Amino acid sequence: MKLVVQVKLLPTPVQAAALEATLRACNEAATWASGVAFEKDVKKNFALRRLTYDEIKTRWGLGAQAAQHVIKKTCDAYATLKANLKAGNLGAPGSKRHRKAAGKPIAFRPEGAQPYDDRMLSWQIAERHVSIWTVAGRVRDVAFAAAPEQLAALALYRRGESDLVCRDGMWFLNATCEVPEQPLNADPAGFLGIDLGIVNIATTSDGEIMAGRGLNRARVRERTLRTKLQKKNTPSAKRRLKRRRRKEARRARDINHKIAKHVVAEAERTGRGIALEDLTGIRERVRLRKPQRATHSSWSFAQLGAFIAYKARRAGVPVVYVDPAYTSRTCAECGHIDQANRVSQAWFACRNCGFVDHADRNSSRNIRARAWELWRSEAQSTAPAPPSERTRRVGAGRKRSITASDARCASPAL
Structure with missing residues (x-):
């Protein structure tokens, strides 16, 4: 590679x-x-x-x-x-x-x-x-x-x-x-589900949460400072803006590298694959209020996913991409789907069986289950699908049920 x-x-x-x-x-x-x-x-x-x-x-x-x-x-x-x-x-x-x-x-x-x-x-x-x-x-x-x-x-x-x-x-x-590259692990012992988010950058199905509070606070500080300096528009303000160029991007890149390295090392140590959501086009599918747009636009989920993919490919760890439809609303215990299950950003409470868990951990468990189901249905083929293949969606918000073609097994090309 x-x-x-x-x-x-x-x-x-x-x-x-x-x-x-x-x-x-x-x-x-x-x-x-x-x-x-x-x-x-x-x-x-x-x-x-x-x-x-x-x-x-x-x-x-x-x-x-x-x-x-x-x-x-x-x-x-x-x-x-x-x-x-x-x-x-x-x-x-x-x-x-x-x-x-x-x-x-x-x-x-x-x-x-x-x-x-x-x-x-x-x-x-x-x-x-x-x-x-x-x-x-x-x-x-x-x-x-x-x-x-x-x-x-x-x-x-x-x-x-x-x-x-x-x-x-x-x-x-x-x-x-x-x-x-290391030889691909064609017989993983399971999958490590990863839920990507803004408040929590990554949450694993093992319950480990990589919080994004520090990064988000730094982004707000940088954004506020840029606004003040741009309003001043003095030579010294321009020099300071130039010195701080790309600082936020470098910080986010460093954090994403560390998270990806940790996730791949844990999957390699336990003999598992990695399960990720296919978030292609998510920015075009959502509507946000003005205060939320900057935060959502600065969400570097694609960069983190790419880092995980190439590090996994180098280590021989298979990566499966699944349809993200309703992973945050589905109960990981009984499978009940209801918008009301998501009590808040942080907590999930099933209206059917009463199961309570951290919302991102519940989502990561659903991602893990879907990846394992897809991998078992395509157990005879470990080759990735062509890069141009994408999950087809019905309408702007609803997605069709998951099939084996929704996953791109193994690591995608860089």
């Missing part, structure tokens, strides 16, 4: 200036090539190369490999745009947003990432140095910082291209690594 190892470069001022000039030249060339591709309606790599390759080398002084990567980056950008337009991610055909995206050539930011291959970049991992091509010539002995496990991954598994990235004045290299 492919993983990305990010290391931080520590260039001297002279080296940083050369790297910055290289990114600017490459992205200016990519923007020009994008204009040619749009005007001539040529979006394929080899066809666009015939039109732009010589000009890019001559005008911007790029080497042969850099010029080819610039052209490939341009074609990839148009392929991504086409996929987004087809999927409706940029509005319906004919809408203002759709016309704006499709009606002009793609432009690249001056500091956009640039891919490097092994002809343009060489690693001295033991010395923690890299030698990298720039428009000013080959820059050698650029130091980088990395954790011991990152160094080991680079030494053993690095394959293919690396991306040079400049973010907030800091330089990074994102290296692609082909990490081997």
Whole structure:
């Protein structure tokens, strides 16, 4: 499986200036090539190369490999745009947003990432140095910082291209690594159900609750501070806003990584699989009042699910996705479904049998039961379904009954 190892470069001022000039030249060339591709309606790599390759080398002084990567980056950008337009991610055909995206050539930011291959970049991992091509010539002995496990991954598994990235004045290299996967556990002893939420980020069917109070309070503080600074609109306020950029996202990402690591380790230790809800499209299906919209939009359930999926795939732990219909209203003991069963956000009390439990734990037990039922019905097949397959729903709020096709057994592709 492919993983990305990010290391931080520590260039001297002279080296940083050369790297910055290289990114600017490459992205200016990519923007020009994008204009040619749009005007001539040529979006394929080899066809666009015939039109732009010589000009890019001559005008911007790029080497042969850099010029080819610039052209490939341009074609990839148009392929991504086409996929987004087809999927409706940029509005319906004919809408203002759709016309704006499709009606002009793609432009690249001056500091956009640039891919490097092994002809343009060489690693001295033991010395923690890299030698990298720039428009000013080959820059050698650029130091980088990395954790011991990152160094080991680079030494053993690095394959293919690396991306040079400049973010907030800091330089990074994102290296692609082909990490081997553990054999999939085709005979799990059961499933660990995971209920994802906002108040409680994750609740397991074993009763363990990973509360989100600290993260939610931090998000409210950051949101309030951003509002105050944006209203001030002074130079110092702008500098402070810039310093705090991505701080909330980094905190959430760190918490999600820790939760995913813990969940996968527990499932691997006990020989179980992991059961998750398929929450695809949940933001489009719910209607919220204005005070709730920011909180719901900042809910990073997709990121946590992706972290669990790739860590489970690496460990050989099967992951099953189930239909989330009525998991919060169904009694895990008797199966009675009633909206009144959900007494509050925190508590569940069955109107039929009197069973009382924490609401999220009850939901996670329902998720576990559904995953186990699906796994047993597809016991002869452990291969995941195609990534494009999604749970079909009837209407905006109701979902059909669960069948074996609702689960994507084993870990999905990254």
